[in-house]
Amino acid sequence: xxxAFKYGLKGITGYLEPAERExxxxxxxxxxxxxxxxxxxxxxxxxxxxxxxxxxxxxTDRAVRRLLPNVMKDDGAASLEFRQLTERxxxxxxxxxxxxxxxxxxxxxLTLTETDARHWSTALNDVRLVLAERLDIQDEAxxxxxxxxxxxxxxxxxESYLALVYNFTTWLQESLVQAMVHSLDTQPGTRR
Amino acid sequence: xxxxVALGPDTRESTQTGTVVSADSLTAPDVPWNLVIWNDPVxxxxxxxxxxxxxxxxxxxxxxxxxxxxxxxxxxxxxxxSKEQVExxxxxxxxxxxxxxxxxxxxxGKDGTSGKGKGKRG
Numbered sequence: 505x506x507x508a509f510k511y512g513l514k515g516i517t518g519y520l521e522p523a524e525r526e527x528x529x530x531x532x533x534x535x536x537x538x539x540x541x542x543x544x545x546x547x548x549x550x551x552x553x554x555x556x557x558x559x560x561x562x563x564t565d566r567a568v569r570r571l572l573p574n575v576m577k578d579d580g581a582a583s584l585e586f587r588q589l590t591e592r593x594x595x596x597x598x599x600x601x602x603x604x605x606x607x608x609x610x611x612x613x614l615t616l617t618e619t620d621a622r623h624w625s626t627a628l629n630d631v632r633l634v635l636a637e638r639l640d641i642q643d644e645a646x647x648x649x650x651x652x653x654x655x656x657x658x659x660x661x662x663e664s665y666l667a668l669v670y671n672f673t674t675w676l677q678e679s680l681v682q683a684m685v686h687s688l689d690t691q692p693g694t695r696r
Numbered sequence: 697x698x699x700x701v702a703l704g705p706d707t708r709e710s711t712q713t714g715t716v717v718s719a720d721s722l723t724a725p726d727v728p729w730n731l732v733i734w735n736d737p738v739x740x741x742x743x744x745x746x747x748x749x750x751x752x753x754x755x756x757x758x759x760x761x762x763x764x765x766x767x768x769x770x771x772x773x774x775x776x777x778s779k780e781q782v783e784x785x786x787x788x789x790x791x792x793x794x795x796x797x798x799x800x801x802x803x804x805g806k807d808g809t810s811g812k813g814k815g816k817r818g
Contacts, residue, residue: 590787629739633739651698
């Protein structure tokens with residue numbers, strides 16, 4: 505059984521069972537696969553290098569759209585223009601955090617530096633955003649409903665399984681954030 | 697957002713002053729822009745507050761106040777600046793997984809609206 509992350513003398517530490525590590529590895533890899541920009545044959549290599557993507561479109565998948573939202577609420581054209589300049593590097597940043605968190609799972613000792621913790625917290629958050637879309641969590645009532653699902657022996661179908669996974673990642677992220685807040689509180693004067 | 701920690705009841709709405717913006721300043725190149733964070737049922741309240749503290753360097757009190765405003769009113773203006781500045785913040789927020797948009801500060805900085813500028817437009 506996993507233990508909550510906590511902040512102590514060694515920094516932020518946690519404990520995960522092999523099966524839990526395997527589960528998280530799979531989730532991180534799934535989100536990486538969703539975020540990987542598709543390679544195009546006539547992609548300008550220089551543009552790709554500096555993060556431009558003039559062919560980019562608003563994602564059709566709801567979960568991907570939640571990970572990479574429009575920058576303006578009511579202006580699709582301006583949002584698209586912004587996407588051309590920023591989406592590729594945003595995808596790469598998210599993929600980097602997910603891969604870093606995944607690599608951390610290969611070590612027995614789950615001690616996180618400040619950077620590791622940041623990668624972990626955003627990786628877990630992105631996983632939760634994707635799971636929430638799959639579970640159709642639209643409002644607080646939906647979230648409450650999913651939250652009731654806590655007993656693994658009740659997992660009978662894909663949806664209840666996803667709900668349990670969602671609740672596990674929520675609990676894990678919450679404990680990590682509490683540890684990060686604790687770390688922030690004990691380092692006065694440091695802003696980031 | 698998902699409630700994770702109990703917070704005190706004293707979470708007054710932010711006092712973004714409703715400055716009256718003249719038509720002249722609306723067309724000026726340095727018209728201010730707002731960074732808006734929107735509520736969603738997934739992000740943890742603790743996480744949103746942590747992001748406000750660690751990214752913007754806001755105090756715990758200010759970060760919690762803004763977070764509660766997002767949670768209760770559905771949105772909150774968490775930063776102002778030039779278009780470039782708030783766009784940069786928006787990308788950073790997207791990196792953290794927060795739902796952020798930018799908007800021209802035409803509604804006088806008043807918050808809790810539907811996000812559509814009322815009255816004069818720039």
